[in-house]
Amino acid sequence: MRSLSTLLPAASVALAFSSTSALALDPAEGPLVSTAWLEKNLGDPELRLIEVSVEPGVFERGHIEGAQNVVWHTDLVDTVTRDIASREDFEALVQRLGIDDKKTVVLYGDNNNWFAAWGAWVFDTYGIEVKLLDGGRKKWEAENLPLSTRAETVEVSAITLSERDESLRARLPDVLAAVEGKTDAAIVDIRSKDEFSGKIFAPEGSQELSVRAGHVPNAINVPWGTAVAEDGTFKPADELKAIYAEKGIDGSKPVIVYCRIGERSSHTWFLLTKILGYDVRNYDGSWTEYGNSVGSPIVNVSNTVWTGK
Secondary structure: OOOHHHHOOHHHHHHHOOOOOHHHHOOOOOOEEOHHHHHHHOOOOOEEEEEOOOOOOHHHHOEOOOEEEOOHHHHOEEOOOOEEOOHHHHHHHHHHOOOOOOOEEEEEOOHHHHHHHHHHHHHHHOOOOOEEEOOHHHHHHHOOOOOEOOOOOOOOOOOOOOOOOHHHEOOHHHHHHHHOOOOOOEEEEOOOHHHHHOOOOOOOOOOOOOOOOOEOOOOEEOOHHHHEOOOOOEOOHHHHHHHHHHOOOOOOOOEEEEOOOOHHHHHHHHHHHHHOOOOEEEOOOHHHHHOOOOOOOOEOOOOOOOOOO
Protein backbone atom coordinates (compact mmCIF):
# COMPACT_ATOMS: atom_id res chain seq x y z
CA MET A 1 0.00 0.00 0.00
CA ARG A 2 1.30 3.43 -0.95
CA SER A 3 -0.08 6.85 -0.11
CA LEU A 4 -2.07 8.27 -3.01
CA SER A 5 0.02 11.41 -2.84
CA THR A 6 3.05 9.34 -3.88
CA LEU A 7 1.33 7.16 -6.47
CA LEU A 8 -0.73 9.67 -8.44
CA PRO A 9 0.09 12.95 -10.21
CA ALA A 10 -0.87 16.05 -8.26
CA ALA A 11 -4.00 16.58 -10.35
CA SER A 12 -5.17 13.01 -9.76
CA VAL A 13 -4.52 13.33 -6.05
CA ALA A 14 -6.59 16.49 -5.98
CA LEU A 15 -9.41 14.65 -7.74
CA ALA A 16 -9.13 11.62 -5.45
CA PHE A 17 -9.42 13.81 -2.35
CA SER A 18 -12.56 15.88 -1.95
CA SER A 19 -12.47 19.59 -2.68
CA THR A 20 -12.87 20.23 1.05
CA SER A 21 -9.49 18.70 1.79
CA ALA A 22 -6.51 20.98 2.30
CA LEU A 23 -4.30 18.13 1.12
CA ALA A 24 -6.20 18.11 -2.18
CA LEU A 25 -5.36 21.77 -2.70
CA ASP A 26 -1.78 21.46 -1.52
CA PRO A 27 -0.49 17.90 -1.94
CA ALA A 28 2.81 17.01 -0.31
CA GLU A 29 5.47 16.16 -2.86
CA GLY A 30 8.42 13.93 -2.16
CA PRO A 31 9.38 12.10 1.02
CA LEU A 32 9.52 15.18 3.27
CA VAL A 33 7.03 17.78 4.44
CA SER A 34 7.97 21.14 5.93
CA THR A 35 6.73 22.62 9.17
CA ALA A 36 4.87 25.25 7.10
CA TRP A 37 3.11 22.56 5.05
CA LEU A 38 2.15 20.59 8.15
CA GLU A 39 0.86 23.65 10.02
CA LYS A 40 -1.29 24.52 7.02
CA ASN A 41 -2.72 21.01 6.73
CA LEU A 42 -3.37 20.18 10.39
CA GLY A 43 -6.90 18.94 10.82
CA ASP A 44 -7.23 17.59 7.29
CA PRO A 45 -9.21 14.32 7.43
CA GLU A 46 -6.87 12.69 4.91
CA LEU A 47 -3.81 13.29 7.11
CA ARG A 48 -2.52 10.84 9.69
CA LEU A 49 0.17 12.39 11.88
CA ILE A 50 2.27 10.00 13.97
CA GLU A 51 4.89 10.83 16.61
CA VAL A 52 7.66 8.31 17.24
CA SER A 53 9.93 9.69 19.95
CA VAL A 54 12.42 8.02 22.27
CA GLU A 55 12.26 10.28 25.34
CA PRO A 56 9.66 8.93 27.80
CA GLY A 57 6.74 11.27 28.36
CA VAL A 58 7.66 13.77 25.65
CA PHE A 59 4.47 13.05 23.70
CA GLU A 60 2.26 13.35 26.77
CA ARG A 61 3.81 16.70 27.73
CA GLY A 62 2.85 18.15 24.38
CA HIS A 63 2.64 17.04 20.76
CA ILE A 64 1.61 18.48 17.42
CA GLU A 65 -2.17 18.84 17.23
CA GLY A 66 -3.76 15.69 15.84
CA ALA A 67 -0.72 13.47 16.32
CA GLN A 68 -1.02 9.92 17.60
CA ASN A 69 1.69 8.27 19.64
CA VAL A 70 3.64 5.19 18.55
CA VAL A 71 6.10 3.69 21.04
CA TRP A 72 9.03 2.34 19.07
CA HIS A 73 10.16 -0.35 21.53
CA THR A 74 6.72 -1.93 21.94
CA ASP A 75 4.62 -0.94 18.92
CA LEU A 76 7.24 -1.41 16.21
CA VAL A 77 9.11 -4.45 17.48
CA ASP A 78 8.50 -7.93 18.79
CA THR A 79 9.93 -7.71 22.28
CA VAL A 80 10.43 -11.47 22.57
CA THR A 81 12.19 -12.27 19.30
CA ARG A 82 14.12 -8.97 18.96
CA ASP A 83 12.53 -8.50 15.56
CA ILE A 84 10.29 -6.12 13.67
CA ALA A 85 6.67 -6.31 14.76
CA SER A 86 4.81 -9.22 13.19
CA ARG A 87 2.39 -8.61 10.35
CA GLU A 88 -0.58 -9.32 12.63
CA ASP A 89 0.60 -6.92 15.33
CA PHE A 90 1.58 -4.21 12.88
CA GLU A 91 -1.69 -4.54 10.99
CA ALA A 92 -3.58 -4.04 14.26
CA LEU A 93 -1.46 -0.95 14.94
CA VAL A 94 -2.09 0.73 11.59
CA GLN A 95 -5.78 -0.08 11.82
CA ARG A 96 -5.89 1.60 15.25
CA LEU A 97 -4.10 4.61 13.76
CA GLY A 98 -6.81 4.90 11.12
CA ILE A 99 -4.43 4.42 8.21
CA ASP A 100 -5.72 3.21 4.86
CA ASP A 101 -4.94 3.63 1.16
CA LYS A 102 -6.39 7.16 1.08
CA LYS A 103 -4.34 8.64 3.89
CA THR A 104 -1.17 10.67 3.72
CA VAL A 105 0.93 9.51 6.68
CA VAL A 106 3.51 11.85 8.23
CA LEU A 107 5.91 10.76 10.97
CA TYR A 108 8.01 12.95 13.23
CA GLY A 109 9.86 12.64 16.52
CA ASP A 110 12.60 13.85 18.81
CA ASN A 111 16.36 13.21 18.48
CA ASN A 112 16.47 14.50 14.91
CA ASN A 113 13.78 12.03 13.80
CA TRP A 114 15.97 8.97 14.51
CA PHE A 115 13.10 6.82 15.70
CA ALA A 116 10.62 8.45 13.33
CA ALA A 117 12.95 7.32 10.53
CA TRP A 118 13.05 3.87 12.15
CA GLY A 119 9.25 3.96 12.04
CA ALA A 120 9.32 5.00 8.39
CA TRP A 121 11.53 2.02 7.62
CA VAL A 122 9.24 -0.43 9.46
CA PHE A 123 6.17 1.06 7.77
CA ASP A 124 7.90 0.73 4.41
CA THR A 125 8.71 -2.94 4.99
CA TYR A 126 4.96 -3.51 5.21
CA GLY A 127 4.23 -1.52 2.06
CA ILE A 128 3.09 1.71 3.72
CA GLU A 129 5.13 4.59 2.39
CA VAL A 130 5.19 7.51 4.80
CA LYS A 131 6.69 10.99 4.88
CA LEU A 132 8.87 12.60 7.51
CA LEU A 133 8.39 16.07 8.96
CA ASP A 134 11.71 17.61 7.97
CA GLY A 135 13.47 18.65 11.17
CA GLY A 136 11.01 16.80 13.41
CA ARG A 137 10.10 18.10 16.87
CA LYS A 138 13.33 20.09 17.02
CA LYS A 139 12.33 22.41 14.18
CA TRP A 140 8.66 22.58 15.17
CA GLU A 141 9.57 23.68 18.69
CA ALA A 142 12.33 26.03 17.50
CA GLU A 143 9.72 27.88 15.45
CA ASN A 144 7.50 28.17 18.54
CA LEU A 145 4.69 26.33 16.80
CA PRO A 146 1.87 25.12 19.05
CA LEU A 147 1.76 21.84 20.94
CA SER A 148 -1.29 20.09 22.33
CA THR A 149 -2.01 17.59 25.08
CA ARG A 150 -5.38 16.60 23.62
CA ALA A 151 -5.75 12.93 22.72
CA GLU A 152 -6.63 12.32 19.08
CA THR A 153 -9.51 10.01 18.21
CA VAL A 154 -9.71 8.50 14.73
CA GLU A 155 -11.91 5.94 13.07
CA VAL A 156 -10.31 2.50 13.02
CA SER A 157 -9.48 1.34 9.49
CA ALA A 158 -9.98 -2.09 7.93
CA ILE A 159 -6.67 -2.18 6.08
CA THR A 160 -5.00 -5.56 5.52
CA LEU A 161 -1.26 -5.96 5.01
CA SER A 162 0.88 -8.44 3.15
CA GLU A 163 3.93 -10.01 4.73
CA ARG A 164 6.81 -7.60 5.09
CA ASP A 165 9.30 -6.92 2.31
CA GLU A 166 12.58 -8.41 3.49
CA SER A 167 14.49 -6.79 0.62
CA LEU A 168 14.66 -3.56 2.65
CA ARG A 169 16.48 -5.32 5.46
CA ALA A 170 20.01 -6.69 5.79
CA ARG A 171 20.78 -9.63 8.06
CA LEU A 172 24.10 -10.71 9.55
CA PRO A 173 24.79 -13.20 6.69
CA ASP A 174 24.25 -10.37 4.18
CA VAL A 175 26.85 -8.23 5.94
CA LEU A 176 29.32 -11.11 6.16
CA ALA A 177 28.81 -11.85 2.46
CA ALA A 178 29.75 -8.24 1.66
CA VAL A 179 32.77 -8.41 4.00
CA GLU A 180 33.97 -11.62 2.31
CA GLY A 181 33.54 -10.18 -1.18
CA LYS A 182 30.75 -12.56 -2.12
CA THR A 183 28.52 -9.59 -2.96
CA ASP A 184 29.42 -6.09 -4.14
CA ALA A 185 27.33 -4.24 -1.53
CA ALA A 186 28.97 -1.19 0.03
CA ILE A 187 28.73 -0.99 3.83
CA VAL A 188 28.15 2.40 5.46
CA ASP A 189 28.69 2.86 9.20
CA ILE A 190 26.85 5.99 10.29
CA ARG A 191 28.12 6.09 13.89
CA SER A 192 30.49 8.68 15.29
CA LYS A 193 34.18 8.58 14.42
CA ASP A 194 35.03 7.44 17.96
CA GLU A 195 32.59 4.52 17.71
CA PHE A 196 33.89 3.63 14.26
CA SER A 197 37.54 3.66 15.35
CA GLY A 198 36.80 1.65 18.48
CA LYS A 199 37.85 4.45 20.83
CA ILE A 200 34.50 4.08 22.58
CA PHE A 201 32.13 1.12 22.70
CA ALA A 202 28.99 3.28 22.56
CA PRO A 203 27.87 6.84 23.32
CA GLU A 204 27.77 7.75 26.99
CA GLY A 205 24.64 6.49 28.71
CA SER A 206 23.87 3.85 26.10
CA GLN A 207 22.57 0.54 27.38
CA GLU A 208 22.87 -1.42 24.15
CA LEU A 209 26.48 -2.60 24.16
CA SER A 210 28.83 -4.95 22.35
CA VAL A 211 31.78 -6.76 23.91
CA ARG A 212 33.90 -5.58 20.98
CA ALA A 213 34.53 -2.07 19.71
CA GLY A 214 35.35 -1.03 16.17
CA HIS A 215 33.64 -1.48 12.84
CA VAL A 216 32.77 -3.95 10.11
CA PRO A 217 35.74 -4.53 7.75
CA ASN A 218 35.58 -2.42 4.56
CA ALA A 219 32.84 -0.21 6.04
CA ILE A 220 32.82 3.46 5.11
CA ASN A 221 32.21 5.93 7.94
CA VAL A 222 29.71 8.69 7.13
CA PRO A 223 28.28 9.87 10.49
CA TRP A 224 24.53 10.46 10.26
CA GLY A 225 24.92 14.10 11.33
CA THR A 226 26.89 14.85 8.18
CA ALA A 227 23.58 14.93 6.34
CA VAL A 228 21.79 17.27 8.72
CA ALA A 229 21.60 21.08 8.79
CA GLU A 230 21.76 23.10 12.00
CA ASP A 231 17.96 23.23 12.31
CA GLY A 232 17.66 19.43 12.09
CA THR A 233 16.46 19.29 8.49
CA PHE A 234 18.14 17.26 5.78
CA LYS A 235 20.64 19.14 3.65
CA PRO A 236 19.62 19.75 0.01
CA ALA A 237 19.62 16.68 -2.23
CA ASP A 238 22.49 17.89 -4.43
CA GLU A 239 24.63 18.51 -1.35
CA LEU A 240 23.77 15.09 0.05
CA LYS A 241 24.66 13.45 -3.25
CA ALA A 242 28.06 15.17 -3.23
CA ILE A 243 28.75 14.21 0.41
CA TYR A 244 28.18 10.51 -0.27
CA ALA A 245 29.80 10.51 -3.71
CA GLU A 246 33.00 11.79 -2.10
CA LYS A 247 32.92 8.65 0.07
CA GLY A 248 32.31 6.41 -2.93
CA ILE A 249 28.55 6.03 -2.44
CA ASP A 250 26.94 7.16 -5.69
CA GLY A 251 24.09 4.71 -6.26
CA SER A 252 26.08 2.48 -8.60
CA LYS A 253 25.98 -0.48 -6.20
CA PRO A 254 23.68 -1.64 -3.39
CA VAL A 255 24.34 -0.28 0.08
CA ILE A 256 23.96 -1.68 3.59
CA VAL A 257 23.76 0.86 6.43
CA TYR A 258 24.21 0.16 10.12
CA CYS A 259 24.69 1.88 13.48
CA ARG A 260 24.36 0.38 16.98
CA ILE A 261 20.71 -0.73 17.10
CA GLY A 262 19.37 0.38 13.73
CA GLU A 263 17.69 3.69 14.51
CA ARG A 264 20.39 6.16 13.42
CA SER A 265 21.03 4.04 10.35
CA SER A 266 17.31 4.30 9.52
CA HIS A 267 17.83 8.06 9.25
CA THR A 268 20.56 7.47 6.66
CA TRP A 269 18.51 4.72 4.99
CA PHE A 270 15.69 7.23 4.55
CA LEU A 271 17.81 9.90 2.92
CA LEU A 272 19.71 7.51 0.65
CA THR A 273 16.56 5.65 -0.39
CA LYS A 274 13.84 8.29 -0.39
CA ILE A 275 15.77 11.45 -1.20
CA LEU A 276 18.57 10.13 -3.42
CA GLY A 277 16.84 7.02 -4.76
CA TYR A 278 19.65 4.54 -4.04
CA ASP A 279 19.26 0.81 -3.38
CA VAL A 280 19.78 0.57 0.37
CA ARG A 281 19.08 -1.98 3.09
CA ASN A 282 19.06 -1.22 6.79
CA TYR A 283 20.98 -3.67 8.98
CA ASP A 284 18.87 -3.30 12.12
CA GLY A 285 20.91 -5.90 14.00
CA SER A 286 23.73 -3.38 13.63
CA TRP A 287 26.77 -3.30 15.92
CA THR A 288 25.01 -4.83 18.93
CA GLU A 289 24.55 -7.98 16.84
CA TYR A 290 27.67 -7.87 14.68
CA GLY A 291 30.05 -6.87 17.47
CA ASN A 292 28.73 -9.64 19.71
CA SER A 293 28.61 -12.37 17.05
CA VAL A 294 31.16 -15.14 17.40
CA GLY A 295 33.55 -15.42 14.48
CA SER A 296 32.66 -12.16 12.75
CA PRO A 297 35.78 -10.15 11.85
CA ILE A 298 36.13 -6.54 13.01
CA VAL A 299 38.51 -3.62 12.62
CA ASN A 300 39.54 -1.86 15.82
CA VAL A 301 42.27 0.72 15.16
CA SER A 302 42.10 1.94 18.78
CA ASN A 303 42.86 -1.55 20.13
CA THR A 304 40.36 -1.21 22.94
CA VAL A 305 39.53 -4.37 24.85
CA TRP A 306 36.32 -5.01 26.77
CA THR A 307 37.01 -5.57 30.48
CA GLY A 308 33.48 -6.41 31.55
CA LYS A 309 32.90 -2.97 33.08
